[in-house]
Amino acid sequence: MQPVRGQVAALLPKNLDMAERKRMNTATCPVARALDLVGDRWSLLIVRDAFDGVSRFSDFQASLGAARNILASRLKALVQEGILESQPAADGSAYQQYVLTPRGQALFPVIVGLRQWGEGQLFARGERRSRLVDRESGQPVARLGVESADGRPLQFDEVQVVGK
């Protein structure tokens, strides 16, 4: 799944101008490169829906309430970036379906992190919200935590970025 040198440019969103594409292509910060592909609300909501099993254009549209042209451009970009794959519908109908590639599936902890941040920060106590549960036990998943290589919990002030 890793691009070889020179192919990274092909993964960048098409709506960036040349200077911005060049800058991002050469960004040494993985957060910046990640956000160039998924740093907008629609793209991450589409990925969220894909994790929930949504696969057809009309079902994404019903779920997201996005305008057709916006949804179409975001789906196209996600396919170009290798996050979604477009394929004939599993039921043999004329529809296309969009499914997560391994690169898209690797966004699972990001979506769960956003969910847990929302749960903890943006809902009143007792306010109705959806929950992410382990299918087997029906229990909520554990809170994501950053840990050291040997398993100690790490706070944000216990880490640093090197090699910028």
Next chain:
Amino acid sequence: MQPVRGQVAALLPKNLDMAERKRMNTATCPVARALDLVGDRWSLLIVRDAFDGVSRFSDFQASLGAARNILASRLKALVQEGILESQPAADGSAYQQYVLTPRGQALFPVIVGLRQWGEGQLFARGERRSRLVDRESGQPVARLGVESADGRPLQFDEVQVVGK
């Protein structure tokens, strides 16, 4: 840190129209509420920089290369949403500084998740990139993983969203 019912609207970005604000205010999906606040590239890059210790307008601008008006509007929104706090500079100068609130600090796993996805998916083997390390050991942090309440690793197809 949790808003009480009725205060959630005050946390929403100011650039949404009334219908959109109403929809998001009542969204039961924590991912959607989260992305309404941080679902754009600039906001999450600002939060990334704040984790790295950037605090002044001019330093954010130098790091991000964002236009002044875009940076100013994003910083203002992040303060309004309770993610950053604006305060007099620690050195007693006339400058303001922007620091993460506890709500902003709680985005740590999200930023680490984006970083690790970028590292794993968007860099060629051996390509130069920054690294996030444990200050104490100098070792890279562990990969984030979603787990069950009792500590079993969970893949995306082993969970489900309930109560939508």
